Amino acid sequence: MPNPKRRHTRSRRDSRRASNWKLELGGLSVCPNKDCGRLKPPHSVCPHCGFYNGELIVARKEKKKKGEQPAGETGKGKT
Template identity: 40%
Template sequence: MAVPKRRTSKSKKRMRRTHHRAPAATLAPCPKCGEMRIPHRVCPNCGYYKGERRIEIED
């Protein structure tokens, strides 16, 4: 198995990791209320999913 000849420098390690970051959250408008919400999740604004009320929203 290939073995690294040199320890990766702090600089090289950091340069490589400049691309490490969480992707921006994907949001899509709720078909019921139009509020932006995470796809495939119950809408936190109106509580609907697949055209049905799944959770009660209190304000």
């Protein structure tokens, strides 16, 4: 079995860990719903409109305020 001959320094180890990670937004498909069209995980109900395979699976509550932007759903504060 190949083994490392020398231990790497903390600097080398940490720089490797710092540079080689990346948050990826992978494996997303476009929602087939015409009204939605946003990105969703494939083979799953769209979290935005609740459609799957052209059918409404999960009914979404309609927002009372029409002024809210659909993209940034902020949690409702109780205060």
